Amino acid sequence: GAVVSQHPSWVICKSGTSVKIECRSLDFQATTMFWYRQFPKQSLMLMATSNEGSKATYEQGVEKDKFLINHASLTLSTLTVTSAHPEDSSFYICSARDVGTSGISEQYFGPGTRLTVT
Amino acid sequence: GQNIDQPTEMTATEGAIVQINCTYQTSGFNGLFWYQQHAGEAPTFLSYNVLDGLEEKGRFSSFLSRSKGYSYLLLKELQMKDSASYLCAVREVANTNAGKSTFGDGTTLTVKP
Numbered sequence: 001g002a003v004v005s006q007h008p009s010w011v012i013c014k015s016g017t018s019v020k021i022e023c024r025s026l027d028f029q030a031t032t033m034f035w036y037r038q039f040p041k042q043s044l045m046l047m048a049t050s051n052e053g054s055k056a057t058y059e060q061g062v063e064k065d066k067f068l069i070n071h072a073s074l075t076l077s078t079l080t081v082t083s084a085h086p087e088d089s090s091f092y093i094c095s096a097r098d099v100g101t102s103g104i105s106e107q108y109f110g111p112g113t114r115l116t117v118t
Numbered sequence: 119g120q121n122i123d124q125p126t127e128m129t130a131t132e133g134a135i136v137q138i139n140c141t142y143q144t145s146g147f148n149g150l151f152w153y154q155q156h157a158g159e160a161p162t163f164l165s166y167n168v169l170d171g172l173e174e175k176g177r178f179s180s181f182l183s184r185s186k187g188y189s190y191l192l193l194k195e196l197q198m199k200d201s202a203s204y205l206c207a208v209r210e211v212a213n214t215n216a217g218k219s220t221f222g223d224g225t226t227l228t229v230k231p
Binding site for chain 2 (some may be wrong): 043093107108109110
């Protein structure tokens, strides 16, 4: 099946610094990638939809200037958490849709990145 | 928008059958997904329904009724490793918002010996 990787898998940073998380589709091309955030014992919350070559679409309540998303190629999207604060500590998960399949076109999830802001 | 409801927790016995229900109210519908998520891990795809009826895949089956806004995930011959959170997700119409999916809060299933 299709593979999506994320890097780093976990990161600890100091309050006020910025952190970049990479999401890559390893064996397929993805025009659309999704970024989710998940707090402990809660479900996935969609943050933004990332489209290759265009600006990301952010969900209501998500600050686009704080969570910078870049989708520069069909296999890479990045999420940068700027001026991180402890309340940004969460599990960040990306997913990608395989444009090559004519069937289900399911979303493939990356393994997630656990961010801890101290 | 989307409103997705599923039970918070369920408990079942190893070897038994369990049914996890999901009801949804949506402004658009382009398919319903079920995912399994173990603690601390990302979700993994289980099933997809876009037409009414039952889709069977080994020990897992998923059912959809679009007119009722209802789906269920059926797990047979439960194993201890099936203890996980099960997420129901509805995808919006593909030509809006790139077909994003909205997730329910998940059902935490505990399988006991």
